Amino acid sequence: MGSVKVSELTKEFSGVHALKNVNLDIREGEFFALLGPSGCGKTTTMRCIAGFEQPTSGMIQIGETKVNHIPPNKRNCGMVFQSYALFPHMNVFENVAYSLNIKQLNSSNMAAKLPIYLRLLNRKLGKYPKPIEQKVMEILQYVELDKHATRLTSELSGGQQQRVALARALVMEPAVLLMDEPLSNLDQKLRHSMRNTIRRIQQDLGITTIFVTHDQEEAMSMADRVAVMDSGEVKQIGTPIELYSKPSTPFIANFVGTSNVLKGTVVGEENGYSVVKGHGFLIKSTNHVQQKEVNVIVRPENIKAFKPGTISSDELTNIIEGTVLVSTYLGSIVRYDIQVEEYQLVVDTTFVPGEAILTEGERVQLTIDPERVLLI
Amino acid sequence: MGSVKVSELTKEFSGVHALKNVNLDIREGEFFALLGPSGCGKTTTMRCIAGFEQPTSGMIQIGETKVNHIPPNKRNCGMVFQSYALFPHMNVFENVAYSLNIKQLNSSNMAAKLPIYLRLLNRKLGKYPKPIEQKVMEILQYVELDKHATRLTSELSGGQQQRVALARALVMEPAVLLMDEPLSNLDQKLRHSMRNTIRRIQQDLGITTIFVTHDQEEAMSMADRVAVMDSGEVKQIGTPIELYSKPSTPFIANFVGTSNVLKGTVVGEENGYSVVKGHGFLIKSTNHVQQKEVNVIVRPENIKAFKPGTISSDELTNIIEGTVLVSTYLGSIVRYDIQVEEYQLVVDTTFVPGEAILTEGERVQLTIDPERVLLI
Amino acid sequence: MKNRLSSFNELTFVKVLIYLFFGVFLLLPLVSVFLVSFTGQPINLLGSITNSNILQSTIEKFSSASFDNYEKIFTNKTYFSAVQNSLELAILVSLIVIVMCIPIAYGIARTTMPFKRTIAALCTIPLIVPTFISAYAIIIMFGRAGWVTYIYNSLGGEGMLLDPYSIAGIMLVQVFFFFPYALWPMVAAFKVSDISLEEASLNLGARNWFTFIFVTFPLAIPGVISSALLIFTVSFSDFGTPIILAPKDLNLLVVEAYREIAGFFNWGGAAILTVIMVLVAAFFFWLQHLFTKGKNYGSVSGKPKQQKLNDAKGLTRTLSVYSLAIVIIPVLAMLSIVLQSLATTWGKNPLPNGYTLSHYQTIFTSSMGNIQNSIVLALGALILSVIIATFVSYFVVRQNSSKLDFMTSIPLVVPGIAFGIALIQTFNTAPLHLTGTALLLIVAYTIRRLPYMVRSTMGTMRAIKQDIEEAAVNLGATPLTAAITIIGPLMLPGIAAGSILVFITVIKETSISILLAPADWAPMSLAIFQNILRGEYYTAAAMSVVLVIIVLILQAIANRISKNQL
Amino acid sequence: GDQDSGGGDGKGEITFYSPETPDMTKELGQKFEELHDGSVNVQYAGTNVLVNRMMAEKDNPQGDVWYGGGGILPFEAAVDKGIVGKYIPDFAKDWDTVEDGIKVKHEDGKYVGVEVFVLGFAYNTDLVKADEAPKTWDDLLDPKWKGKIQFSNPAASGTATLMVLNQMMQRGEAEGWDYFKKLVDQANSMPDSGSAPTKAVSMGEAHIGVGFDFMAYEQKAKGESVDFVVPDKTPILVNPVSIVEGGPNPEGGKKLIDFLLSKEGQQILANWYHIPINPDVESKTPLTLEKVKSHAVDLDIDWVNENYDRVRNEWKEKFQ
């Protein structure tokens, strides 16, 4: 009932092609992420599903129903807007209670409607029934805003506002939940706990969820499947592990996590390894491909860096020489940019306190396990 | 000239203490990050520096000048607003050119002012001089929006809008640049390149920069120094490495990167190790402290997990037993939540393709290097 | 634009209702007026449907229909100069008023200027004073025997400081007594702007005034243009002032129309002039439409910002002094009216010859019922206009219903007397026999004053970002519920501004009241007008003073209730 | 105007349209109610508004009696519009249509006069001495009044059109237009309302104003420095009353008209400084029908009716 199917969706804004033949098939209860560079059409896709944009062409189905002509308020799609879209004249509690009020409104008879309208117009004009109050306060506790329930939304910080937007969409328990960068303004700790909250509610209620995030880690750790978009097109759909380990194009390899991409030509085979020759290097891979001209993809954490002469004996395949350009300390790891011929390779090593970090200008030897060299 | 000094800054909003005695001393040309949970007062601090909030008490100095009573337009502080605050009646180009127009206006005589006013009123009424046009287009190239120069800001995606806000602040080359989560709506790739752009411009011009980010990695990799705030107070100021390796409180340890915090009592010394006894564990540390009751801080990447019986011989100190609760795949690493007595420890291990991931419910043995156990 | 949903929903239903309302109570009567321009005699369209006698006479009238009236009017060159003069006057007055009001509007909406509440209160007074009375007040001040002239002469001046019996005199009255029509919608437009945009501008190095001109003001432009149009039509269709001040070479379109019908019962001629006025107005609406198209900036965003008031001392003081300097003129005029209301007689001397309270006594013994009627009728019209205007603004801004926009603005330029007569013609018999009921009176007031409400709510509506409404719909609200619970409250500044205008203008409305008010519903304004009619200026002045006091009290109460709206 | 208000016996509600002073009209209504059964619903508005209203209501008239309009001209016009009915009360049965040059009732009984209006000059006694005040229409052209005279605008006001038509009749058209060319130069303002010039005189805004007698005397009675001059030869008119054609309560309406001409009714008019037409009632002003008769010009009402629109249009073309 809550599955979402998007077929050949195209959307044009006065000349701008925001979406081109987008196809998505999202299963009921799935947690689905849209990933892609800024301006690639993620928000537009969501807005089409929610019913705020009329597609130029294409079909959208929710459950078994074609919804192209169903008005947005009948689609039962909760949405967390990228711009929050909070109601500025209502306080936190009222913002969150809005959809519950509406639900009650729709299910009550004429006479009972009046007090609901009154309290919607002004909080002083009506008391909220206990169940609504409880439900709202519960969700506010989840997003850690219960103490701010009576504040006006204009008196909140950016992150607090974002959490109100999140709570407002979650409380309505929609069949489909659309979240457009719902956690972008939260710190890591809070984001972590919000993720768990979202996940829990989503699973408890079996809500089909589509979310946009620019945060790799978030997409990877939360999503059942991920669609990578670029320039209005869907480039690849798959589980996080599929995308990470088998990206279908260099663009995706690069977009989903960091990758080093080198151009080369397959020159032959040796002991079951494909041998690729590039400008200034020779690399072996366990990967086999049809074509001659290939992109060699290596993840930063799959390259090891050694001071010359310190390579251990079991690391003797795929040795490349280079010079350290920059070293960046990233908490638990150290990231090196290393110049190898015309390429700048990114190499991540685990930071070991006390152990010296390679310094800029230093010569290094790099090794790559052939099993972790992807050819596409 | 561009140093920023904040002394005993306090700000109250009708009863809410947003800032309490904040002290910051930011050197000229420094790249300074404000870090802290949502609602801790980061935006308020910035707004006080920019002059949009009048402090309840305390002093703000830019360079040698006390600026408490200098209007915002005279402070020469560029700001990227958390809410972007783009001018909706201007297109992308005009938004970015705004401050250049003003600069030109201030430095021209009466007669020369007219065309500037005209083009500010309506883009059709005046041509922009070459230098302004060039400068704007250059910065738009940096933020990858040169193709959208003539779009209205309402026709941009969220991330594109954010980049306009960034370009608008950068182009004015202020003495002090304040950035409130300037990259929160950008994908990792773009964020990476934006960071480089910001860094380059900042260093070329020696702009003192204060920025807010919720992104650990961003703070760690970009900032010269970081201030960690909580509930309106500054808790610790230091370089990223200092904060990571010597957090002064468990809160900071937990906030700056993930930490496992265990409560324990120092029961004695052994071979130069402090021995700490907690509920169900005994841990040795090279750290020595005065007090008896301590917090034991261990980073996830400093814990190793083994299937029982597979521990290598040089890892025999600090062995703890536990059960895997959850395993999460995060691209290059796998994160385990492991139950050890009453604690849930977070353990990160490098993901090795092909190697089996520990499954939920499995028993594990953990080891911790005593050198990486922090007592506070 | 965005809501191109084909399915029929509640909002569509509301829209149909609104069209129906305007169709029956505005268009049908106006069509009758238009037909009259051919027949020269009243036409009862509704009556013809149900009553065969009426149908008979209607057919007769049509059989004698001709283009005579048109021929007469278009061969008469005085009408062309009348159109030209009226246009010049109205355009000039609206330009002056707009420029004059911007600083006051900004001061009231966005600063903590000293005496703000007083200034705001004083700025409603000019609206309350009936035009006839304010024109008289100007004569009392600037006339040959006026006290300003007296002071001017004793300071050595020759003749009159400013000749009130001239176009300049008319402009003086219109500018200083009509400016609140533009002021309040403008205040509303300034109120809804997004403060962080101004902060951004300051931050980029712009000064306060600069920020105002290039950021704050452009964002308020839709509201300002809307106000300008309002003042244009108010000035264009005002006949009270020119008739009282009566420059000898006076030749204005509305006066011509008024005379055709009032002096000569020439319905045909008046109908044509009405048609011309509607056409002129249509042209200006089209211009406005052209200008504000695509300017829905939406500054009330879903990332709510707190409104901060500008408290820069120099600025607020300057604004305060300036605003006081502007309102001093109507206030002095009002004082002159107060003096007149207390005078036994007031002849050629600068001050009255004697003082008495008897005029007030007269009012309180004879007109209390009228006061009560006024308030009840005005409240009725107010409620009806709030509801209709909210939806009309919604349709106009969100669904681009420019037809509706134009239709709700027509009443601005139809002379009250013409509209009143048209209503009587249409509703004098079954099937809708409403003449002589309070209901028709309220409906007529509503239609006539609704444009003020629409103008000011539309300005605010344009400032509300679409996504806020989308969020409501997304949370399950029907577009109607979203309009009521989200858009409505967000438009409050506009509704408040419009309410002042509607309430006050209904209270002082005369032309409709004269024609339609049944005896037991006679409002205060009617009593005032009747006094003026018979030269009872002292009593009329006293009534105006009472009117002003009543409105100020009601306004204070409304403020108390709604707290922060003004 | 409800369905049940009509009744053959003249009882029930009588709707009374009047543009004359509201308080006076109210008094008339009350007095009638006192003396007869039936209630009077007074609807006051300007003459023009009332006429327009009657025209609009023609298909279903709401009024019963129409009294007053600044003289007979609006009534003459209304005859053609078919909005006035026929009724001559017994009191006026014996009157000639025209007496002493004054048309006192309609030839077909469509209206009957209830009081007398004299068109003349109001002057401000503080600014103008009684013996200096103009005595004839020609006196108005005296250069000493330049910029000190007001008269209402003939393009708008019936009172002023009467003045224009009268001069045309007396002088012939060419000379008449000459006269007004000069008179317009003398004026400082030409308001639309017939009573406005008198009011301007009492305010001191004009020295001389052209208007009807009662306007000035009403002001004078209030203590204003105003007095009135009856010019040598000037239009004198009756202010009539009519029954509304097809009105809901014709019997009641007739009774009300009878009352207006009765002593009680006429006394009220006199109290408001109108010149009563019933000789049994004494005038409160220095003027009586007897005294002013000799000033009356011979007004050819038919000529007036025929030329009304034409002259007005010419005026507009010449002076605007």
Ligand SMILES: Nc1ncnc2c1ncn2[C@@H]1O[C@H](COP(=O)(O)OP(=O)(O)OP(=O)(O)O)[C@@H](O)[C@H]1O
């Ligand atoms: N106008 C206001 N009235 C009352 N409280 C306010 C107001 N503005 C901010 N606050 C409160 O002050 C505190 C600090 O807000 P601030 O915006 O500085 O937080 P922040 O650190 O920027 O948070 P975030 O990361 O969520 O943007 C918050 O708890 C907020 O709720």
Ligand SMILES: Nc1ncnc2c1ncn2[C@@H]1O[C@H](COP(=O)(O)OP(=O)(O)OP(=O)(O)O)[C@@H](O)[C@H]1O
């Ligand atoms: N109203 C509009 N008119 C013209 N172009 C538009 C409009 N709205 C969006 N676009 C364009 O359509 C493209 C897709 O926009 P969309 O908002 O879907 O991007 P997004 O993937 O959500 O990006 P982000 O991550 O930056 O939010 C963008 O290039 C944007 O500039």
Ligand SMILES: [Mg+2]
């Ligand atoms: Mg987006």
Ligand SMILES: [Mg+2]
């Ligand atoms: Mg913030």
